[in-house]
Structure formats: C-alpha cells, structure tokens
Amino acid sequence: MRTVLAVLFLAAPLAAGAQSDPSAPYAEAADRIVEAALADSTAWERTAYVGDTFGHRLSGSAALEATIDWAIETMRADGLENVRGQPVDVPVWVRGDESAALVLPTGDRDLPMLGLGGSVATPPGGVEAEVLVVDSFEDLEARADEAAGRIVLFDVPFTTYGETVGYRTGGAVAAARAGAVASLVRSVGPVSLSTPHTGTMRYEDGVPRIPHAALTIEGAETLRRIQERFQQGRTAGRRGGRPVVRLTMNAETRPDARSRNVIGELVGREAPDETVVLGCHIDSWDVGQGAVDDMGGCAVTWEAVAVLARLGLRPRRTVRVVLWTNEENGLRGATAYRDSLGDDLSGIQLALESDSGVYEPVGFGYTGAPGGLETLRARVEPLVLALLADGTDAGPAGIVEGGGGADIGPMMRDGVPGLSLRTDNGRYFWVHHTAADTVDKLDPGHLARATAATAILAYVAAEMPERLPHGASAD
Template identity: 50%
Template structure:
C-alpha cells in the first residue's frame, strides 16, 4: 500500500491535465510584462520612427531607391539602439517599374478611370489598347461566354467576399482571359470599400499562354460599367500601360538581435516585411509591423530586460512580389547558420497595426497552452487572445520545416479598405492601437524567450 500512493501521485503529476495546469510564468515574468506594456503605451519613439520613415522615403517597392534608402536609415538607427548585433542579408529581388499608365472609358461616354496596373503586367503598345469590353463576374461566367472574348478586354467584376476567394481574379485573371483571345484584362479592385481607390498587387502569367496587360480599376467604376453592360450598351475602353520588367537587383533583409543569457543558440524570430507596393506609404502593409517588432525588442533593452533566449528581429524584403527575402532567410538558417532546429518560435505582423486582439498560432497543443497563459498578462490592453491556426507569408518557409508560427491578429475591419492602394498612409493609423501592437509583440516574444520550458514543437 505504501508504494501505491507515490505511484498514483506520479501518474497524476505527469498527466496531461496536470501539465496543462502547470504555470510557466513567474512573478518576475508578470512584472516585466507589465513594464513592457506601460513603456510601450507611454512611448512616442516607434510612432515617430514610423511617421519619419513613411514621410521621408514613401513607398518602398522592390528594386527602388526608396526601399534601399529606408533600409540604410533603419540599420543606422538600429545600431544606435544598442542591439547586440545588427546586419543585412543580400537578396536578389525582381525589379518591375510601373511607368505611365491610364484607363479611359471611350463609349458610351468618355470618362477617366482611376487605375493601377498589376505588379508584373506587360505593357500595352504605345498609345494603349482600345477595345470593346466584355464583363463577367467569375471564371465560370467567362467560360460560358468564351466564344465572345476574342479581341476584347475582359472586365472581372467579382464582388469582394474574402481576400482569399476574390484575389484569384487579380492573380490569374490575365491567364484565363488570354486563353480565350482577350487583348487585355481588368479587375474590379480586390477590397470591400473604395473612394475611387484602385488596388494593385501581384499577378501571374503562364508561359504557355500569351501575356496580356492586366490592371485594376475602382469598385465604383467596375459597378458603373456593369450597369452599362446590363443595359446593352457597347462599352469601349482605352488601356495604356507602359510598365517595364528590368533585371533582378540586389536588396537586403535587415536583421538585429539581443543575445540570450542562458540559451543564446535558441532563437525567437519576429518581424514583418519592409518592402511595400509602389503607391501610398506602406505603413499598414507592412511598415507598421516592422517598426512594431523592432520597438518591441528595443524596449527590452531600454528596460534592462535580458531574456534567456535570443530574440531576433527580421525585416524581410520582397514579400509583396516574390517572397525572396523569406526564402533567403530560410535558406541561410538551414544551410549556413544551421539553426533551424533552434528556431523556437516565429512571429509575424502583416495584417495591419490596428487594434490588436492577440495571435493566431500554429503548433503543438502544449505550446498553445503556454502561449494562452502568456496572453493573460495582456489583459490590461485586451490583446492576449490566442487562437488556433495562424502564421504569415514571411515565416511560412520556417513553418513548413516545423517551426511553430504565429501571426498578429488585429481588428481588420478596415484593412482591405486601404490594402495595396495609395490610401495606405499614416493618417489611417491610431497611435494607441499601434502602441498596443508593440506591447503585444513585446510581451509574447519576451515571455517565450525567458520561460524555463522551451516552447515544444
């Protein structure tokens, strides 16, 4: 009998329910979390840096001087912040240049149509293409009228349902229209709301199908053309795109880190993408995510908080039209640094820096429980909710190799109003929301880096 009680106790202690109940946070962790929250909410440093970057360098498209000048400024400023190490990683990136462009409704009446060609589009002949327009709402509708497409411009007037569903017309619209002989294709901008703001973004070609120009017009104008088309009007548009694709050019990932005091080889990586589209200021997508990740770690330095594990900030280049930065970082980690197995967690912010809710997480059940407990320390700003399923494009290559990943979740109700448009500018952001994003990222990164238990895969 005297042996039964210890056996039963050991079974209980090792049971999943007991393990789940075990707290990973010490009083010091909780105190540091509150210090990080208070410091983030009371600081103007990150907000002023984001404003300066946006106003000084503007949009930061791959291949542009704006992007490289902003990277120079970031590196110089990071070095002043006292990180243990700051460096850049060369990355060859695509170099597409928009050039002059326009779209004009010629009939049944003349009207200039605000337009953005889609990233990677081929040019029209000089002076543009003037052709009759055929309007469809889906690829299925296109298939039904395929015999009428030859020599025309296809307009996809696909209503926004979700980004994942609707973006297919931006990505693959030119291919499908060209299969049936279209001379160009146009999409209704991918978003739920517009004030005559066209949305750009990446599109693809198929080497087996003729490449035709591809552009986005506003929601308002797509709906106008739909109404004219439904009335039986003959619609003609002139589409003029003078884009060029130049040889690949060199850009850089920006990397900065504070070394762990006990397990420096174990790495929590956190960041966003420093490139943006070539319109607006790229603050929501994704300058804000980059500056927030940077500031989260800077605050730890300022407060003298030294976590056990290394925290690394990575600002990836070329997410928007290539993911070359993410792929190069993954290759380097796997083949040169050989630290893939020691990447404990990858954190990304690329959904805007609006009011934060928490994180979406992809990883083990035990890791989810640990992160959920960490989230309770963010109760003062109500941003600690952890949900299952999440990540991001730039941490995707790491996640596919088994690294747990999490993406910042914010109130996204207005995100696609401004996404990939000229309206992605500082005035759309709120400083308190942004600072809450900083605090949320700081607390999660710090706690995972400092708790005794390594986050399990």
C-alpha cells in the first residue's frame, strides 16, 4: 500500500503539469487533423485543376466567374454549410493587344512587356519617342527638363516589394507631371528570365493620363546601358543617340461587372455567431495561371475547413472560409465583405489570410492587441511545430509578431486580430504577376502541411474558451 501511495503521490504533480499545458486539450484533434491532411492531396489537386481548367482570372472575366461557380458547387459537395456567393461589383480592365519595340539603335527589337492594370491605351499606332531612364522619383525631379515629350523609364532594382512597388503604382503620375508621353517601369521582382511583371497602377485627377507598362529586368537594363553610352559620348552616328522605343497598347476600362465573394462555413456548436475567418483571393492577374498568387492560398484555407468538416470536428465557434474577389485591382471583395459585417466586429475571433505563396510552411504572423500572440503561441505552437520548416530565410518556425493581408485589412483596421500564413517564400516574387505563375511552382507536400497547420490553428481558435483581445497592436 505504501508503494502504491508513493507512486500516486509522485504521479500527481506530473498529471497536474500535463494539464497545465494550454495545448493539451486540443492534442487529440490536432493528431487527427495532421493524419487526415497529410494523407490527402486535395489542396494541390484543386489548385492544379483551377489553373489547368480556368487559367488566369482577372476581375470581370468569364474565367473568374466560371471558377466561382465551380467553387460554390464544390464547397457544397464538401459538406460546408451556408455556402453562398456574396455579390460584388468589380472594375473591368481589358489588356488588349500590346507591344514594345526598341527602334533605335537596334531597329525594331522586341521588348517583352506587360501593360499595368488600369492603364490607358496609347493613341492608334502607338507612341514612339526617346527614352529617359531614371533610377528614382528624385532623379526624375532633378532631370525634369529632359522628360518632356519623352518616355520615362523607372529602372529601379528590387529591394523589397513594399519599397519598390511605388514606382509601378505611382510612376505614370510622376512621369506625366514632368511632361512625358508614356512611362515604363522595371518589373517589380528580383529575378527575370525575360518575364515582365504586371500589377495595378493609379492615376490622379488633374494629371494627364499616360500609358504605363512594365518591361523585363533585361529590357530595362538594356535601355540604361544605351543611355549611359550616349551620355558618356562613347557612340556616334545615327545609332549613337538616346534609345527610342515604340509602345503600343490597346487597353480598355469597361463598366463595372457583377462578381462574387465565395463563402462557406462550419457552423459552431455553441457560439455560431462568433467566427474564425480564413481566406484568400480567388481572382488573379491576366497572365499565367494564378496558382501561386493566389489559388494555392485559397486551396489551403478552404481545405482546412473541409478537413474539420470531414473529421466531424465541430468547434465551439463558426469557422468560415472566404474566397475574396478583386483583390488584385480594386479590393472590392474585401470592402464589400467588411461592409456586410456592420459596426460590431466583436464576434470575429480572428481573421487569417494566405496570400504570399504556399511554399514550405514556416508558421503564422500575428498582428493584434497585446496578449493575443502569447495566447496563440501557447495553445497552437506545440501542435504545429512538427509541420513547420526551421532554419530558413523566412525566420523562426512558429507564430511571430507581424502578419495580416490585404483582404483582411479592413477588418484589422477595426481591431480584429489578423494573421498570415508564413512560408519559405523567397522565390515568390520571381513569378509574382507573371506568365510564370503556374501550378508547377507549387509542391503537394507543402500545401498538405500548410493545410494541416492552418486547420489546427482554426480549430483551436474556434474551440478555446477565451476570446482573443481586439484593438490596436502593441506597435
């Protein structure tokens, strides 16, 4: 008897210690999620199906609406609840035929290019003019007297997306103010195999609207070298002047069209009006297959909810997946979804977006009120670490400070905690907004592990007894 009592006495602290682990109540469910997700390739197969069947999906296109029809039908077949399309009016920009050619000094050499979303067309027959190559907005300002009547090229090497993308979005306005007849930008990306990158741009009222397009890195550097030889007087004759480019664009902006956000749910068993929101954007640019940006993110967040449904893991709160429309050139889907929630967002436990490529999963990034990060780390990290890569350039495995996304941004600005899926995505901007954004860039194993980790996070956040704090982040 004394021996039995001694064993019980020693075992009691161990049992108490085990119960103090905040992740312990969810361990059995997490094991089931991992086993189911890793034995399944649905996320990758659906990404491949959409890319191969519907292709790219710019807002206003028949391909996007066909994809949405398929997603609604397939979500219902998955057993998700309250599946619906939420109507959204979206902008419609059509690229049309376009080209760029280096007329001098080479004589009509093709320059691979992509018009930037929202750009106006050139006059019929195109624009042919000398090119002024600048390396910053400040450089253009200093050389503004050279820009009038010319095509301005912003040849700005990639540093980070946030720093460099301003030349794509604002280049046309700056060039037009200096009197340019068109503007070009070096593609926003670190690597090129003659692959131009498209993306959105903007105009300003009161400033002339000039055509705006992206060249490849190779094309931009070619024009810079020609200009430098001219400036240094190292050339002579007709072929020794400034570079001359002919730009032809037939882009057109049409009236808004009706599209939809796609919404599906696993309704909570106790607090159905409290919600964990997972999502992505289902539209893409009009090149490539939109697999990396962002069908892979859609497949992971969608499948995370479907796994819970298949396993019968119905948590306390509702888990909702939203495939937002029109992220690429308008954010109309995100705005409409936020507006539909009304003034009270206190019932949203958290919002997670996957929109940075689904490569090797590393964890999640969190932005929100103090205390939420620590809560999620304690409850979720022990359950997902085995799924995550460590020792990569993407930072430590697990849940770190700093996350969110464009589509959940409107909710985050009203205090909802926001997270993003973190992956080892150093190659993301190699294919971002290019014709090379195709299914072969993704790995089925990466998507399966990302699905498992996302499903565990969603389940724990929806099942845990406490509410995550709302409000501004500690920053």
